[in-house]
Amino acid sequence: MSELTRPMTALLRRLTALVPAGRREWAEAIWAEVAEVPAGWQRLGWLAGGVRLTVREAARGHRPWYPLAFAAAAAGTAWSAWSGPPGDSAVEINRVDVIAIAVILAGLAWIIRRARGPVADARLARVVRIGGYAVVLALVLAKSAVERVADAPPNNLQGPAVAWTGEAVFLAVMASYAAVILMHTARRSPAPPATMAIGTVTGIALGVMAYLLGPLGFPLRFAGPWPACSYDAAMALGVLLALCAPVTAGRAAARRADRSLPPGAAARQGAMAGLCSGTAAALAVTVLSTATIAILPYDTGLQHWATGHIGQWTPVVGQVTPILHPRLGYVAGNSAFAAGYLVVLLISPLVGCAFGAWGARARPGSRRPLATRPWPAMKRLLVRGKPAT
Amino acid sequence: MTGRPEFSAQTLSVLAALCAEPSAWQHGYAIARDTGLKSGTLYPILIRLADRGLMEARWEDEQPAGRPRRHLYRLTPEGLASATAALAYAPPPVKAQAQAGLSSRRRLSPQA
Numbered sequence: 192m193s194e195l196t197r198p199m200t201a202l203l204r205r206l207t208a209l210v211p212a213g214r215r216e217w218a219e220a221i222w223a224e225v226a227e228v229p230a231g232w233q234r235l236g237w238l239a240g241g242v243r244l245t246v247r248e249a250a251r252g253h254r255p256w257y258p259l260a261f262a263a264a265a266a267g268t269a270w271s272a273w274s275g276p277p278g279d280s281a282v283e284i285n286r287v288d289v290i291a292i293a294v295i296l297a298g299l300a301w302i303i304r305r306a307r308g309p310v311a312d313a314r315l316a317r318v319v320r321i322g323g324y325a326v327v328l329a330l331v332l333a334k335s336a337v338e339r340v341a342d343a344p345p346n347n348l349q350g351p352a353v354a355w356t357g358e359a360v361f362l363a364v365m366a367s368y369a370a371v372i373l374m375h376t377a378r379r380s381p382a383p384p385a386t387m388a389i390g391t392v393t394g395i396a397l398g399v400m401a402y403l404l405g406p407l408g409f410p411l412r413f414a415g416p417w418p419a420c421s422y423d424a425a426m427a428l429g430v431l432l433a434l435c436a437p438v439t440a441g442r443a444a445a446r447r448a449d450r451s452l453p454p455g456a457a458a459r460q461g462a463m464a465g466l467c468s469g470t471a472a473a474l475a476v477t478v479l480s481t482a483t484i485a486i487l488p489y490d491t492g493l494q495h496w497a498t499g500h501i502g503q504w505t506p507v508v509g510q511v512t513p514i515l516h517p518r519l520g521y522v523a524g525n526s527a528f529a530a531g532y533l534v535v536l537l538i539s540p541l542v543g544c545a546f547g548a549w550g551a552r553a554r555p556g557s558r559r560p561l562a563t564r565p566w567p568a569m570k571r572l573l574v575r576g577k578p579a580t
Numbered sequence: 581m582t583g584r585p586e587f588s589a590q591t592l593s594v595l596a597a598l599c600a601e602p603s604a605w606q607h608g609y610a611i612a613r614d615t616g617l618k619s620g621t622l623y624p625i626l627i628r629l630a631d632r633g634l635m636e637a638r639w640e641d642e643q644p645a646g647r648p649r650r651h652l653y654r655l656t657p658e659g660l661a662s663a664t665a666a667l668a669y670a671p672p673p674v675k676a677q678a679q680a681g682l683s684s685r686r687r688l689s690p691q692a
Contacts, residue, residue: 216637217627220651221619224609227647237609240620247624308631312624378631 199238200225206242209249218245251309261300261324265293268328272335284358285335292331295366296324299373308378315388316376323372323474327365330478334361336485357533364536371470371540375463382463386444390467393440394543397433397468398475404429406483408531411500434546436472437465441547458551465547466540473539477532587666590617594625595663598635598655605638605652626653634659 200222207218221241228234269289275282310320338354374380375387382390404426405411413419441461487493587595593615598606600614612622629635636656640649655663 214627216639216651217623220608220637221623223648223650224607224619227607227609237612237619240618240623243620244623312628379633 196230196234196238199235199242203238203241203245206245206249210245211248211251214248214251218248221245257321260321261297264325264328265289265296268332269293271332275339280354281338284354285338288331288335288358288362291362292327292365295362296327296369299366299369303370303373303377307374307380310376311378311380311384313384315384316380319387319391320372320376323376324369326474326478327369327372330474330481331365333478333481333485337481340488360537361533364533367540368470368474368536371466375467382444382460382467383447385447386460386464387467389440389443389447390464390543390547391471393436393464394468394471394473395475397436397472398477399479400429400432401472401476402479402483406480407487407497407501408480408484409501413500433472437468437543437546438550440464440468440543441550444547445551458548461551462544462548465543465545465550467543468547469540469543472543473536477536481532587670590615590621591625591629592666592670593617594622594629595655595659596667598653599660599663599667602655602660605654607650607652611653629659634662 203218203222203225207215207222210218218241221237221244225234225237225241228237272285272289275285310316375382380387410426411422413422441464444460444464445457447460483493487497594611594617597611597614608619608622608626611617611626612619615622617625626635626637630637630653634656635653637651637653639651643649
């Protein structure tokens with residue numbers, strides 16, 4: 192057996208040097224205990240576990256593909272948003288937009304890594320972080336495509352000052368969204384994974400539902416009485432769900448909260464779930480709708496559908512008009528995005544947070560004891576391979 | 581916040597082992613022996629507990645003769661509160677497993 196344990200011990204010692212300095216003590220701790228473990232298979236098993244942990248920690252400390260993937264995505268977004276004639280305020284805004292967003296996303300990741308640690312060791316956290324960043328970049332891309340039409344003459348009746356103000360607000364909102372995404376997926380997150388999972392899943396479902404009910408941000412029109420009635424009923428149900436979803440998410444998060452937590456802390460968990468729900472919902476509906484609006488001027492089929500289901504509307508904020516055929520114009524100065532979805536992005540997380548906290552406070556006092564509940568299956572989805580702490 | 585509200589069965593057994601003597605510093609192999617966990621399972625749990633501020637870690641102060649200094653672990657006050665609450669509401673099989681770990685620990689003389 193010693194012919195196996197000796198090279199394994201040497202391997203563990205060598206691998207320890209590859210672990211980042213801040214985590215190396217854990218690999219050294221395993222090595223320091225080797226002599227205590229009875230010789231034979233038991234010691235070999237101990238060493239094998241140590242090698243596995245060391246390889247994992249070493250790999251975690253050297254993950255260049257995340258920054259590289261982000262850099263590639265940011266560069267791609269910048270390249271797409273950069274094109275346009277010189278002197279056009281919409282193009283200038285887009286250029287500032289892509290640069291500022293790249294700096295904000297990279298800078299916030301750096302700041303929050305120091306304040307809250309790196310991304311949590313859970314698959315869901317990584318998926319939410321990567322997905323959140325991808326959605327923010329996709330939103331910037333879609334927004335730049337929208338504004339290339341909406342803020343270009345003769346659509347920009349309100350002038351570049353309004354557009355620049357809207358841009359500043361948009362960047363501030365995106366910075367807030369990135370901060371929420373990063374904080375909730377960090378190792379020292381203020382919310383447990385279950386809270387984030389409940390809020391995110393609820394929010395995405397809500398956002399997709401809102402998009403389906405009004406892909407361009409406006410209620411749809413249907414010709415026949417039955418389709419119209421069905422749509423009205425779906426809208427009413429959608430509004431009800433939009434109000435209930437963050438409350439339910441907050442309530443669910445509070446139900447999963449530790450019983451030792453005081454009611455205020457349970458409400459905080461509810462608020463976190465509501466915040467995640469509102470943030471995810473706003474991002475989902477905004478990116479889907481903005482992308483649809485961006486495609487609209489170039490897709491004849493979509494234009495016909497929009498004309499049939501939204502109507503020949505006069506150039507009021509955010510509404511399509513056939514005046515600038517063949518490229519449907521958005522409204523002057525304020526695009527559909529700036530006027531409508533920026534408000535959604537601003538309000539949705541706040542409303543979600545408030546409703547989630549309210550839902551958590553309204554939870555029933557008596558709950559089923561944990562012992563009678565099934566052992567949470569969600570955790571197995573949250574954590575890769577090994578149990579959550 | 582006192583921590584993530586739910587712990588896995590393995591984490592609860594580690595918490596139970598650390599709770600047995602909250603003020604004492606324990607080393608990794610002793611915890612592994614008490615809980616029956618392999619090093620590849622135990623140490624990621626210890627790392628996560630430390631990352632969340634539920635457990636503190638330090639090296640032995642003095643160099644013992646004939647062996648390297650050990651890495652020692654103890655629950656923080658926050659960790660002790662979370663562990664106590666979690667163990668109180670743990671499902672019976674997990675509690676039984678944690679109790680089994682504690683019993684075996686009591687039979688053995690504590691080290692470090």
